[in-house]
Each structure stands twice: as C-alpha cells, then as structure tokens.
Amino acid sequence: MSTALIIEQLLNGLQFGVMLFLMAAGLTLIFGVMGLINLAHGSFYMIGAFACAAVAAATGSFWLGLAASLAAAAAAGALVELAVIRRLYDRDHLDQVLATFALILIFSEGTRWLFGSFPLYLDIPQVLSGAVDLPGGARYQLYRLAIIGVGVLVALGLYYLIARTRLGMRIRAGQSDREMIAALGVDIGTLYTMVFALGAALAGLAGALVGALQSVQVGMGEPVLILAFVVIVIGGIGSIKGALVGAVLVGLTDTLGRFLLPKLFAAFLGPSEGATVGAALASMLIYIVMALILAFRPKGLFPATA
Amino acid sequence: MKKILAASVLGLSLSASGLAYAEPVKVGMITTLSGGGAGLGVDVRDGFLLALKQAGNTEIEVVVEDDAMKPETAVQLADKMIQSDQVDILTGIIWSNLAMAVVPSVTAQDKFYLSPNAGPSPLAGAKCHKNYFNVAWQNDSLHEAAGAYATKAGYKKPFILAPNYPAGTDALTGFKRFYTGELANEVYTKLGATDYAAEISQIRASGADAVYFFLPGGMGIAFMKQYAQSGVNIPVVGPAFSFSQDVLGAMGDAALGVKNTAQWSPDLDNATSKAFVESFKAEYGRIPSLYASQGFDTANLILSAAAKASVKDADAFRAALEAADFKSTRGDFKFAPNHHPIHDVYVREVVKEGDVLTNKIVGVALEDHQDVYAAECKM
Numbered sequence: 001m002s003t004a005l006i007i008e009q010l011l012n013g014l015q016f017g018v019m020l021f022l023m024a025a026g027l028t029l030i031f032g033v034m035g036l037i038n039l040a041h042g043s044f045y046m047i048g049a050f051a052c053a054a055v056a057a058a059t060g061s062f063w064l065g066l067a068a069s070l071a072a073a074a075a076a077g078a079l080v081e082l083a084v085i086r087r088l089y090d091r092d093h094l095d096q097v098l099a100t101f102a103l104i105l106i107f108s109e110g111t112r113w114l115f116g117s118f119p120l121y122l123d124i125p126q127v128l129s130g131a132v133d134l135p136g137g138a139r140y141q142l143y144r145l146a147i148i149g150v151g152v153l154v155a156l157g158l159y160y161l162i163a164r165t166r167l168g169m170r171i172r173a174g175q176s177d178r179e180m181i182a183a184l185g186v187d188i189g190t191l192y193t194m195v196f197a198l199g200a201a202l203a204g205l206a207g208a209l210v211g212a213l214q215s216v217q218v219g220m221g222e223p224v225l226i227l228a229f230v231v232i233v234i235g236g237i238g239s240i241k242g243a244l245v246g247a248v249l250v251g252l253t254d255t256l257g258r259f260l261l262p263k264l265f266a267a268f269l270g271p272s273e274g275a276t277v278g279a280a281l282a283s284m285l286i287y288i289v290m291a292l293i294l295a296f297r298p299k300g301l302f303p304a305t306a
Numbered sequence: 307m308k309k310i311l312a313a314s315v316l317g318l319s320l321s322a323s324g325l326a327y328a329e330p331v332k333v334g335m336i337t338t339l340s341g342g343g344a345g346l347g348v349d350v351r352d353g354f355l356l357a358l359k360q361a362g363n364t365e366i367e368v369v370v371e372d373d374a375m376k377p378e379t380a381v382q383l384a385d386k387m388i389q390s391d392q393v394d395i396l397t398g399i400i401w402s403n404l405a406m407a408v409v410p411s412v413t414a415q416d417k418f419y420l421s422p423n424a425g426p427s428p429l430a431g432a433k434c435h436k437n438y439f440n441v442a443w444q445n446d447s448l449h450e451a452a453g454a455y456a457t458k459a460g461y462k463k464p465f466i467l468a469p470n471y472p473a474g475t476d477a478l479t480g481f482k483r484f485y486t487g488e489l490a491n492e493v494y495t496k497l498g499a500t501d502y503a504a505e506i507s508q509i510r511a512s513g514a515d516a517v518y519f520f521l522p523g524g525m526g527i528a529f530m531k532q533y534a535q536s537g538v539n540i541p542v543v544g545p546a547f548s549f550s551q552d553v554l555g556a557m558g559d560a561a562l563g564v565k566n567t568a569q570w571s572p573d574l575d576n577a578t579s580k581a582f583v584e585s586f587k588a589e590y591g592r593i594p595s596l597y598a599s600q601g602f603d604t605a606n607l608i609l610s611a612a613a614k615a616s617v618k619d620a621d622a623f624r625a626a627l628e629a630a631d632f633k634s635t636r637g638d639f640k641f642a643p644n645h646h647p648i649h650d651v652y653v654r655e656v657v658k659e660g661d662v663l664t665n666k667i668v669g670v671a672l673e674d675h676q677d678v679y680a681a682e683c684k685m
Contacts, residue, residue, distance in 0.1 A: 005511040012503040108340065117344035119527055119556035124535055131537040139510070141536050144503065213535070214500040215527035215556050219341040223498060255504045262493065271492055272478075279470045279494035 004138040009259050010252070015144045017251025018151025022206035023228040024235070024243040025158060026199025032238025032304055033174045033195050036085060037093050039100040041203055041228065042221025043107035048073040048204025049211030049220060050111055053122040062125035066208050073204020074197040076107075081196040086189070104222070112218045119217040122208075147209050154202065155244050162240060171195060175238065175304065230290050236300030245301055250286050257285035330365045331617045333608065334387035336380050336408065337398035339372035343523045345552035346400045346597045347372070350422045352590055353582075353601030354397070360585065361609050369393060375400075377407040384408045388415055394617040395420060397604055400597075402426040402445060402473035403497075413437040416620065418627070422604040423597060426472045427479075430646050431679030437620070439627055439645045441607055442600040443569055444677035445473045446480030448545035451567035451651035451671035452518060453484030456543060458671075459565075463490045465514035465540075467505060467529075469521060470494040477520035477545065483678070490514035495521075500528040506536045514540055522547040527556045534560030546571075546665070549656050551595035554663040561656045561663060569647075570599045570636045571654050571667045578633040593664055599635040606632040638674075644683035648676045 027041050051072035056065030080103065088096045128143040162168040170191055173181040182188045207221070214220070231250050235242025262278030269277060293301065335354065338347035351370055358366055369391050373380040380399060387393045395418040399405045405424035412419045413435040421429075425444040429435075456464055466481055466489060468474035478492060490512040493505055509517055517540050521529050526548040533542065546568030549561055572583050572593050582602055586594040594602075610632035615622035630641050642648050651672045654665040 002511060005507060008507040008510075009504055012507060015503065016501060112340065112344075117339065117348050118552060119345065119524055121556045121558055123531070123558060129535060139537065141503075143535060210500075213528070213532055215524040215531070215553075217524050217556075218344065220500070220524075223500070258495070258504045259508065271489070275492045275494050276470060276475065279496070283470070283496040 003136045007134060007136050007138040008140060009255055011138075011140050011144070011148070013252035013255035014248060015148050015251070016255055017248035018148050019206055019210055020224070020227055020231050020251055021151055021244050021247035022154060022202050022209075023224055024231040024247050025154070025240055026202040027228050028232040028235070028238055028240060028243045029171070029195055030199045031232065033171055034085075034089060034192055036088060037096050037100065038085070038199075039097060039225065040080065040103035040107065041199070042225030043104055044073045044077055044200040044203035045207035045210075045221040045224055046107065046111060046218065047076050048207030049122070049216045050115060050120065050207075051204070052208035052211055053120040053216040054115070056122055057120070062123075062212070065122070066205070069204045069208035070201050073207070074201035076204075077200025078193050078197040080200075081193045085196065086192070089192075108218050115218075117218065119215040122211045122216050124212045143213070150205075150209065154205075155240075158240055167191075167194070227286070230286055232300075234290055234293050234300055236302040236304055238304030239300070239302040242300055242302035242304070249289070253289050254282075254286050257282040261285070330367065331395060331608065331612050332391065332393045333366060333368045334384070334391060334393035334396045335368055335370045335398035336373050336383045336387070336396065336404075337370070338375045338400045339370075340374050343375045343400055346423065346523060346595075347398070349552055349595045349597040350398060350400065350601035350604075353586065353594060353598035353603075354422065354605040356582075356586060356589055356598075357602045357605035357609065359589075361606075363609060366608065366612065370398070373399070373404060375404070377404050380404040380408050381411070384412055388412070388417055394418065395608060397422055397608075399424050401471075402476070403471050405429065406472060409438055410435070418617075418620075418623070420604050420607065420627075422600045424473065425646065425677075427476050427677075427679050428472075430644050430677050431682035434644045434679075434683035434685055436624060436645075436685050439607075439641070440647065441604040442647070443649075444646045444679065445476035446483065446677060447651060447672075447675060448547070448567045448569065449477045449480030449520060450484045451653070451675065452543055452545055453481040455565065455567060455653050455671045456481070456485045456516060456518065457487070459516075459543075461485075461487075461516040461543075463488050463514050464516040464518050464543075465490040465493075465509050465512050467493045467495065467509075467517070467519040467521070469497040469499070469525065471497045474520060481518055484672075495525075497525075499525060502529045502532050503536075505529075506533055506538060509533075509540065510536070510538045516540060517542045518544065519548055520545050522550075523553065527553050530557045530560050546596050546654065549654075549665065550597065551593050551664060552597065554656065554665075557663070559658075559663075562658060564656045565668070566654050566656070566665070567651055567671050568596050568654050568665070569649050569651050570596045571652060571665050573664075573666050574636065574652075576635075576637045579635040579637070582635050593662065603632070603634050603636070603639070606634070642676045642680050643685070644677075644680040646677055646680070648674055651675050 048069035052065035052069040055068035124143045131139045231246040235246030261282045262275045265278040266274030371383045397420045402424040421440040425440045430444045468477045544566045549566040611626035614626040652667045653669045
C-alpha cells in the first residue's frame with residue numbers, strides 16, 4: 001500500500017464528504033429553522049441534476065447547466081414551500097414525513113414523465129477534465145478537486161451568511177424563538193421561503209456536480225438523502241458546523257472502510273471470502289459509527305443551542 | 307365459491323372462442339419500471355409486448371407491475387398476482403435477489419416462472435424446479451465467456467469488480483472459472499453504489515493489465531464515466547450488462563471500443579433477430595438492448611407452448627416449454643435438463659454508428675455453452 005494510494009483515498013473521502021455536506025447543510029438548516037423533516041430534499045438533488053443535464057445538452061455548456069440547476073432547484077424549493085410545506089409547520093413530524101414522502105413520489109414520477117426512464121448524459125466540463133499530479137506520487141482528478149473547492153467555498157459562504165449578515169441573524173433568531181421574531185415584525189413567511197429555497201439550491205448544486213460524475217436518473221436522490229440524514233444526526237440536528245464535521249466524517253469513514261476492510265479480512269479469510277465479508281461490513285460501517293456516536297453523544301457532536 | 311364458479315364459466319366461454327389456443331393464458335409480469343434499474347425492466351416489458359403484438363394474440367393477457375427493485379414489493383406482487391389475478395405464468399424479474407425471493411414460492415404454488423433476465427446459481431443447481439425456466443442465461447454465463455476472452459486475449463493480471471449481491475458473486479465466480487491466472491485484486495461494491503472513486507484509485511495502484519467489471523444499469527454508467535474521467539487507461543472488459551444499449555447513451559464516448567460478452571447483439575446475423583431489431587426500432591424508436599431480446603424470446607416461448615398445450619395441463623405445457631419450439635433472436639436455442647439455455651456467447655465491441663453508440667459482434671467466446679450447475683439439479 002503506497003502513500004500515493006492513501007492520499008488519493010483520503011481525497012476521495014473528503015470529496016464524498018463535501019458532496020454530502022451540500023445536501024446536509026440544506027436539510028439541517030430547514031430542520032433547525034422550521035422544525036421540518038423534509039424527505040423531499042433528495043428530489044431537489046435530482047431536479048438539479050436533470051436541469052443541468054437538460055440545459056447542458058441543449059446549449060453545450062456545463063456552466064449554463066450549473067446555473068440552471070441552482071435556479072431550477074431554488075424555484076422548485078420556493079414553490080413547494082409556498083404550496084405545501086407552509087401548511088405543515090404546525091403539524092407533527094409524522095404528517096410532515098407523509099406529505100414530503102408524497103412529494104418524492106410526485107417529483108420522481110413527474111421527472112420520469114418528462115425525461116423518461118433512461119439515464120441522461122452529463123459530462124464534466126472540458127476545463128476540469130484530466131488529472132493533476134500531487135506530492136507523494138498521487139494523481140487526482142481535477143474535477144473532484146474542484147468539488148472539494150466548491151464545498152469549502154459553500155461552507156465559508158454559509159458561515160458568513162449565518163454569522164455576519166442580517167438574514168443570518170434572522171435565521172438564528174428564528175431558530176431560537178419563532179414567535180418572538182414574528183412579534184418583532186420580521187416577515188417570517190418570506191424568511192422561511194428563502195431558507196427553504198436556499199437549502200433546495202444547495203441540494204440542486206450537489207446534484208448537478210455529482211450528476212456529471214455519476215448517472216443522471218430518476219431516484220438518484222434517495223440514497224444520498226439517507227446518508228444526509230445520517231450526517232445531520234451525527235453532527236447535531238440544526239447545526240451547520242455539525243453538518244460539515246459529520247459529512248467529512250461519514251465521507252472518510254465510508255471511503256476508507258470500503259478500501260481497508262476487505263484488505264483486513266482478506267488477510268484472515270483469503271482474497272475472495274475476505275472481499276465479500278469486508279464489503280458487507282464496509283457498507284454498514286457508517287451506521288455503526290452513527291450508533292456509537294449517538295450512544296455517547298445522544299444529541300450529536302455539535303447540538304444546536306436552542 | 308361464487309367467484310370460482312364465475313371464473314370457470316368465464317374460462318369455458320373464452321376457451322370456446324379460442325381457436326388456435328387450447329386455453330387463454332394469463333401472464334403476470336413483475337419487473338423494474340422505476341428507479342435506477344428501470345431501463346432494464348422497460349426493455350424486457352417492451353420486447354415481451356412487441357412479440358405478443360406481432361403474433362396478433364388476444365388470448366394471452368398480461369398484467370404488468372413495477373417492483374421498484376425491492377424484494378419485498380416483488381413478493382407482495384407475486385402473491386397478489388397468484389391469488390387475486392389468478393395468473394398461470396409469472397415472468398419479468400430483472401434482479402437476482404428479487405428472483406431468489408419470489409421464484410421458489412411461485413413454483414411451490416404450481417405456477418410456472420419464466421425468467422427473462424435473472425439466473426441466480428441456486429435456481430440452476432440445487433434449488434432447480436420443474437416449473438422454473440430461464441430464457442435468458444444462468445448468471446455466470448456471460449462472465450464465463452469474458453473469462454475465456456481474457457485468457458485468449460492474453461491478459462495476465464486483471465482487476466475484477468462486482469456488486470455484493472447474488473449475481474455479483476456469481477459474476478466473479480464465473481469469470482474465475484474460465485480465467486485461472488493471477489488476479490490484481492477482487493473487489494465487491496455496495497449494490498446501487500454510484501461513486502467508484504475509491505475503487506478506481508485501487509485499480510490505478512494495483513498494476514493491473516485489464517479491468518473486468520459487472521455493474522448493471524446506473525452503476526455501470528457511473529463507473530465507466532468516472533473511470534474515463536480519472537485518466538486511468540487500463541483496458542476494460544465487461545459482460546454485456548455493463549455495456550448494453552440502455553446505458554451506452556449515458557456513458558458517451560467513454561465506452562467506445564470496449565469488448566463485452568453477450569448471447570445476443572443487435573447486429574446478430576439471423577432472420578428472426580433482424581426482423582426483431584427493425585420492428586422494435588419502428589415501434590419504440592430506439593435500438594433494442596439484449597434485455598429487450600430476452601423479453602421478446604420469453605413471450606415467443608410462451609406463445610409456442612400455448613399453441614401446443616393448455617396451460618391448465620401442467621405436464622403437457624411443461625413439455626411444450628421444454629421443446630423450446632420457437633424462433634429465438636439468438637438463433638440456436640435449446641434448454642439444458644435444468645431448464646437453462648444452451649447457446650453461443652459472443653464477444654462484442656462498442657462502436658459508433660452515425661452518432662449512436664451500439665455493439666458489434668467481433669467473435670465467439672464460447673460455443674453451445676451450458677452452465678455448470680446442471681449437474682446439481684435433481685428435478
């Protein structure tokens with residue numbers, strides 16, 4: 001096992017974590033500010049990817065596609081908030097789960113109706129294709145480095161937004177006392193729509209970025225959604241910082257587990273058996289980590305102060 | 307009781323009107339029409355319905371339901387189709403884990419199951435059943451052919467990769483049965499995984515001289531795109547599932563020139579296949595994948611058997627199925643004693659025709675190939 005391989009795997013874990021962060025940030029923000037469990041968050045991820053693929057195919061420009069993915073996901077988010085979610089704030093979590101689950105089905109079937117069942121084609125932009133040499137003899141794909149960069153920028157941007165701007169102040173105020181900021185004359189309805197659209201746009205961005213690496217297809221959001229929930233539970237629900245730490249932790253655990261566990265078991269059980277057992281255990285690893293963290297920190301690593 | 311009476315009266319009146327067929331046949335199709343595996347199910351369904359349409363057959367009634375790639379849904383649908391729709395034959399399942407959940411209970415209830423895709427090894431061997439037929443292949447077949455091809459092409463150190471589920475382990479076992487040299491590594495990924503960065507890094511570091519991967523549907527698209535983007539240029543070999551017509555469009559030029567093994571290809575030179583490709587294109591506006599050809603064959607097998615015997619007479623109907631007296635898109639086709647096909651497996655290459663990616667046959671990997679599990683099958 002060379003240093004180059006380990007560096008590459010660490011970067012892979014980081015890139016996966018950053019992608020999860022884009023999903024989890026919106027999810028945790030929406031839960032933290034509005035107390036809403038939004039299962040349809042994965043649909044915004046899918047909408048972003050489809051918008052990007054459709055626009056990139058029509059115009060030939062990935063960057064226009066990326067802009068379209070942000071716009072489409074934010075618009076879908078705002079629309080859903082105004083039409084459906086708004087009625088759910090005062091209901092209990094079960095009603096929210098039911099309604100947002102229905103939204104998943106509507107979005108999935110709607111997308112299938114528009115684009116068909118076959119996956120769409122979306123490639124990475126020419127500028128970012130190829131790999132770069134890193135110290136230690138490692139080579140890493142430029143596009144994946146760019147995703148890490150985008151994730152870091154989004155994290156800094158969100159930090160600035162929440163900690164330094166008026167909107168961020170209102171979001172924090174909404175998080176700690178909803179009635180009070182409404183009483184102070186803040187238009188809480190608009191604030192909620194904005195937060196929801198922001199969360200949706202981040203999910204759409206993640207969908208578009210990842211869609212170019214993977215396949216753009218109906219139902220692509222749900223597996224990521226489950227991981228995003230794991231991330232926010234680990235990080236502490238409602239905390240952006242928790243989402244960042246949780247996402248990187250989950251990304252690294254998953255990648256290194258997939259890489260190292262089969263090797264470990266192969267040492268005892270032989271290559272074929274070891275690969276099967278290791279792979280099976282690796283797919284459980286993040287849930288084991290989540291269970292351990294919850295056993296010692298039931299509210300997650302960085303519980304949001306309420 | 308009333309319902310049974312009504313059904314039998316209905317059955318009688320229908321059979322009186324049926325001319326060519328002894329009895330109307332009701333087929334339940336459980337297949338994947340939503341989610342990441344939908345492309346495969348849609349092709350099987352379309353191929354199947356096309357064959358019925360061409361036969362001008364109104365005696366065969368088909369109920370189609372979506373299993374969403376979930377074993378529990380497939381089991382529920384099978385129960386519903388047997389108990390309330392009262393189907394005679396079930397078919398359609400794409401994924402081996404779903405087939406393992408559904409098929410044993412279907413055959414135990416004296417219904418026929420004709421697999422248009424999944425062929426897990428237990429059902430070909432120890433758990434084979436007289437009412438279970440596989441019209442596609444035993445899971446290992448195409449991988450065995452790929453192993454044979456890798457040996458013939460002179461690869462010395464392939465890196466092999468498959469998802470961790472029954473068909474995935476069957477795949478790598480099959481490959482290793484016909485490729486007995488050294489392996490760079492053997493890796494199992496999570497079923498449905500879409501990010502292969504960790505595996506691609508391992509491939510780069512492994513010093514392999516070829517990569518063999520079995521990743522059907524969206525998984526294969528994701529892998530192949532990421533592989534091409536990563537700048538690793540070790541040659542890739544796959545089974546047809548990794549480079550089938552349903553995924554080529556989304557893979558793009560990354561797939562060009564890749565060798566893959568299949569029992570059928572759109573350019574296969576026989577009259578049935580040519581007519582099938584033409585009519586499929588005319589009907590649905592796309593080139594059929596091998597899944598579509600399997601659906602088409604399955605429907606034609608049912609038609610051929612229904613013309614000879616009543617489905618209510620299980621022994622006669624089974625004998626009619628065993629005869630496989632239909633024109634298969636893959637040319638020669640017959641069943642081995644374990645009800646799995648004996649057929650040729652070809653090597654194909656991904657080529658570009660106009661601006662559409664498709665496959666072309668470049669050679670034969672295995673002739674009159676039969677699976678190894680038949681020996682364990684005691685019917």
